[in-house]
Amino acid sequence: MFDHPGRLYLGRAYDFNQQQPDPEAPVMLSSRELTTHALCIGTTGSGKTGLGIVALEEALLQGIPCLIVDPKGDLVNLALQFPELNAEELAPWLDATEAQRIGLSLEQFAEQTAQRWRQGRAQWGLSPELAKLLRDRVQFDIYTPGSNAGIPVNILRSFAPPTNERLTWERHTEVLRERISQTVQALLTLAGFEVDPLRSREHILLATIFEAAWRSGQSLDLLTLLRQIQDPPVRRVGAFDLDAFYPRQERFALSLALNNLVASPAFSSWTQGVPLEISTLIAPVPSPTAPAGKTRAAIFYLAHLGDAERQFFISLLLASVISWMRAQSGTSVLRLLLYFDEVAGYAPPFPRNPPTKTPLMTLVKQGRAAGLGVFLTTQNPADIDYKGLSNINTWFLGRLRTTRDRERALEGLEGAGIGIEREYVEQLLASLPPRVFLLQTASGKARFFHTRWTLSFLRGPLTREQIALLMAREPQAAPVVNATVTRSTRELGQASPRPALPPSVPEVFLHEHLDVSNASTPHYTPHLLAVAVARYADRSNNTFHDVTFAYLVPLTAQWTHFAFEAMHRLEQVPTSLAITPLPEAHFATLPLTIDARWMKQAERALIEHVYRNGVLTVWANPTLKLRSAPGEPKPAFRQRCEAIARERRDAEAQKLHDRFDRRMAALQDRYAREHRELQQDRAELNARRREELLAGVEAVFNILLGRRPSYVLAFGARRRREVIMAQEDVRESEATLARLDAQMRALAEEYRAALSALNEKWARATSNIVEQSLLPRKSDIFVQRLAVAWVAEPSAVYFQRMPEFTT
Numbered sequence: 041m042f043d044h045p046g047r048l049y050l051g052r053a054y055d056f057n058q059q060q061p062d063p064e065a066p067v068m069l070s071s072r073e074l075t076t077h078a079l080c081i082g083t084t085g086s087g088k089t090g091l092g093i094v095a096l097e098e099a100l101l102q103g104i105p106c107l108i109v110d111p112k113g114d115l116v117n118l119a120l121q122f123p124e125l126n127a128e129e130l131a132p133w134l135d136a137t138e139a140q141r142i143g144l145s146l147e148q149f150a151e152q153t154a155q156r157w158r159q160g161r162a163q164w165g166l167s168p169e170l171a172k173l174l175r176d177r178v179q180f181d182i183y184t185p186g187s188n189a190g191i192p193v194n195i196l197r198s199f200a201p202p203t204n205e206r207l208t209w210e211r212h213t214e215v216l217r218e219r220i221s222q223t224v225q226a227l228l229t230l231a232g233f234e235v236d237p238l239r240s241r242e243h244i245l246l247a248t249i250f251e252a253a254w255r256s257g258q259s260l261d262l263l264t265l266l267r268q269i270q271d272p273p274v275r276r277v278g279a280f281d282l283d284a285f286y287p288r289q290e291r292f293a294l295s296l297a298l299n300n301l302v303a304s305p306a307f308s309s310w311t312q313g314v315p316l317e318i319s320t321l322i323a324p325v326p327s328p329t330a331p332a333g334k335t336r337a338a339i340f341y342l343a344h345l346g347d348a349e350r351q352f353f354i355s356l357l358l359a360s361v362i363s364w365m366r367a368q369s370g371t372s373v374l375r376l377l378l379y380f381d382e383v384a385g386y387a388p389p390f391p392r393n394p395p396t397k398t399p400l401m402t403l404v405k406q407g408r409a410a411g412l413g414v415f416l417t418t419q420n421p422a423d424i425d426y427k428g429l430s431n432i433n434t435w436f437l438g439r440l441r442t443t444r445d446r447e448r449a450l451e452g453l454e455g456a457g458i459g460i461e462r463e464y465v466e467q468l469l470a471s472l473p474p475r476v477f478l479l480q481t482a483s484g485k486a487r488f489f490h491t492r493w494t495l496s497f498l499r500g501p502l503t504r505e506q507i508a509l510l511m512a513r514e515p516q517a518a519p520v521v522n523a524t525v526t527r528s529t530r531e532l533g534q535a536s537p538r539p540a541l542p543p544s545v546p547e548v549f550l551h552e553h554l555d556v557s558n559a560s561t562p563h564y565t566p567h568l569l570a571v572a573v574a575r576y577a578d579r580s581n582n583t584f585h586d587v588t589f590a591y592l593v594p595l596t597a598q599w600t601h602f603a604f605e606a607m608h609r610l611e612q613v614p615t616s617l618a619i620t621p622l623p624e625a626h627f628a629t630l631p632l633t634i635d636a637r638w639m640k641q642a643e644r645a646l647i648e649h650v651y652r653n654g655v656l657t658v659w660a661n662p663t664l665k666l667r668s669a670p671g672e673p674k675p676a677f678r679q680r681c682e683a684i685a686r687e688r689r690d691a692e693a694q695k696l697h698d699r700f701d702r703r704m705a706a707l708q709d710r711y712a713r714e715h716r717e718l719q720q721d722r723a724e725l726n727a728r729r730r731e732e733l734l735a736g737v738e739a740v741f742n743i744l745l746g747r748r749p750s751y752v753l754a755f756g757a758r759r760r761r762e763v764i765m766a767q768e769d770v771r772e773s774e775a776t777l778a779r780l781d782a783q784m785r786a787l788a789e790e791y792r793a794a795l796s797a798l799n800e801k802w803a804r805a806t807s808n809i810v811e812q813s814l815l816p817r818k819s820d821i822f823v824q825r826l827a828v829a830w831v832a833e834p835s836a837v838y839f840q841r842m843p844e845f846t847t
Contacts, residue, residue, distance in 0.1 A: 046071050048098035050091070051164075051491040054476050056468070061490035069095075071102060071374045073434045073481050074413035077404055080477070081421055081449050082438025087475035088417045089114045090498065091436060091491045092379060095415065096337065099377050100178045105322035105336045107361065109380045111350060113343035113501035119180035119510055120497040123171035125158050127151040132509070133499045157497065164493040171495045176329035181321070182339045182507055185310065185353045189504040190341055190511050192313030195356055199223065199250075200259035202363045209255055215366060218398070219359050220250045225395035226355030230348050231297050236393075241286050242294055248274055262302050264620055269295040271546045271619070271827075292543045316356055318364035322376060344504050347385070351394055354386060358399035361412070365403065368410035375411030378403065383416045384423035397425065404431045421448040433482035437465075439472040446470065453480060461486065539566075539627060541828060544636040549618040551832035562625040562832045566595040569829035570604070570646045571613055574654050575820040578667050585670050585814075588613060589650050592829060597631040602645035614829075621830065630828075639826060647821045654821075656814040663805040664688075667812065674809065682806045689802035696798060700791040707787065711780040718773035725766035732759040 053065035082088045122129045127150040139149035184190035224246040228235045235243045252273045253260050277285040324333025386396040429452040440446045446469050480486045576585040590610040659668040659677045668677040
């Protein structure tokens with residue numbers, strides 16, 4: 041019967057005609073079906089707890105580790121393993137009041153109960169050897185976060201960045217931000233805040249602080265988180281300045297609300313115990329009774345917690361499971377079963393969005409690829425968001441009293457793409473007897489079955505006192521180490537006391553130059569770290585120069601006033617400012633009463649000092665309207681002036697050239713036109729002379745032929761006049777050309793003179809360099825940092841003198 045690797049024996053098919061299970065029809069479920077997740081729905085008394093324990097027993101016998109979320113305290117019955125079912129073993133776990141009610145002594149009631157359980161196991165073919173096998177092969181660990189009744193859980197480790205090497209900010213930014221969002225939402229919910237990850241300032245600020253710490257590989261304890269809320273490691277949030285986005289006083293109110301958690305005596309139990317490392321919680325336990333090691337069943341008992349505390353812890357647990365899931369390679373085999381009893385309120389439909397909803401939906405959607413199965417139970421299908429229902433392929437439906445509940449359950453089945461005979465099934469669901477369920481998978485037909493008897497003793501919900509009794513009875517494979525408690529205390533800063541400062545007074549720690557490996561116990565002395573930036577406006581060319589003034593002023597008993605003028609400016613502004621001291625450090629006493637008023641006086645004194653002493657001497661060139669940068673040498677400034685002068689000279693020379701070129705082009709055009717006219721006039725003169733010669737020859741012939749002399753003379757005179765006119769045109773053109781040539785020569789000479797004057801002008805401009813002094817306005821002096829700085833000795837490097845001006 042039980043030699044069925046990879047298959048879970050859940051019970052026997054139920055015969056409605058005989059009103060009993062069929063002993064010849066065992067119901068098996070492949071463990072692979074659970075990689076597509078399972079959901080059990082049924083009213084109170086339908087047998088959901090029994091079905092869940094049967095499924096968990098079968099998975100554990102198959103060597104599949106289980107994480108079990110037990111909000112009501114029912115599933116811790118898994119740890120009640122009594123293979124022989126002796127009355128003496130059962131007696132401590134029975135209700136004496138119930139025995140009295142039926143008129144029996146506790147011993148008689150125990151014997152009766154043991155006999156009934158032996159018969160029940162035998163009826164279902166469950167031998168004492170199988171029960172012993174379950175006890176010997178499985179390690180049942182009961183974790184009680186916020187309590188020492190079982191194994192306590194240290195939630196401070198959940199604030200540390202994931203140790204999974206596969207998760208990097210370069211490739212998995214969205215995954216890590218999702219983990220941060222879940223952690224922050226859980227913490228704020230525990231503190232009583234109604235948060236929206238997209239709109240809540242509290243959520244955005246804390247997520248920003250977590251991301252800054254995780255990107256630098258730093259862990260956050262609650263005390264560090266409270267300090268960073270008041271003085272975050274970022275100066276801007278989105279497009280807004282930090283104080284505009286979340287004013288300091290309001291940040292203090294947030295830290296005060298979270299401080300109530302730390303100050304509560306009950307909260308100390310949350311900082312002790314084992315961390316939420318899933319790979320450790322499910323690792324096999326070496327044992328001589330199990331060659332491959334005992335399979336772990338990690339039961340998280342939460343019945344003692346309030347709703348907010350449950351939301352907080354379950355969110356952290358689910359976030360840790362997601363980190364484990366991301367580290368796994370792909371598989372189709374069930375590696376881990378996450379069983380969540382009574383999931384109502386943890387993944388509700390829209391618009392409700394508790395901190396547990398997003399991680400739970402992520403596991404349902406993505407767990408299959410990593411071999412993670414999620415098994416949920418609830419009394420009503422409306423308790424779960426439809427997006428989750430659509431990703432579940434194995435359904436267990438018990439008795440549902442109302443028509444609406446049955447309709448919702450069947451609608452969920454159909455929404456998941458699982459076909460079913462709706463009318464037949466709906467009719468039976470209304471009258472199912474206890475422990476009878478409808479099993480419907482994506483790959484099989486609907487089957488009604490009766491759950492088998494459990495190997496674990498079902499006593500009912502256990503109290504914290506009974507959990508403590510059970511833990512004392514069972515050996516612990518992973519005891520709580522005292523070092524964990526010591527480390528948690530140290531993380532809270534209690535092992536390194538220092539003078540208390542008001543929340544409005546920021547404080548930092550300077551120790552990066554201290555050789556921690558060789559140094560003895562660090563000793564911190566108080567100083568005032570003052571950093572201001574003065575902006576010098578150069579109105580001539582609308583530029584600005586920023587100069588940093590940084591001072592580290594010892595706070596001694598001889599302190600009288602803010603004498604910044606007697607202090608040396610720092611060589612460099614410290615950048616590696618820690619927000620927590622080194623472990624086990626000693627602190628000098630503060631000789632002053634430092635509060636917000638004192639810090640305001642220090643700020644005014646720093647601004648006054650910079651205003652009166654922050655004279656900035658620069659080189660200036662009035663001709664070029666240039667000023668040097670602070671600290672720029674004169675030769676370098678001269679070279680810059682020469683380069684700019686050359687650029688301006690070349691630009692002006694080009695304009696001069698263009699202007700003269702246009703004038704020269706006009707003269708050359710006129711010269712060309714006159715030259716063409718001269719050629720035409722000379723050709724006309726030659727033609728007239730030929731005509732005059734021919735007219736003279738013709739006149740001789742006419743006289744010889746006896747024609748009238750008057751006609752001949754008149755014709756000859758006309759030709760002569762034409763020759764004279766042509767000669768005048770030639771002389772006029774030649775005179776015009778000579779005049780234009782003289783004008784072009786004069787224009788060329790004028791251009792050379794203008795170019796020479798231009799070169800002389802810009803040559804003089806480069807040598808016109810004088811000293812000028814710039815003073816900042818008070819409104820242009822900005823205090824960048826003002827804090828009490830605890831300097832670990834020796835850190836004398838900070839007291840070196842700073843150059844006169846440094847940008």
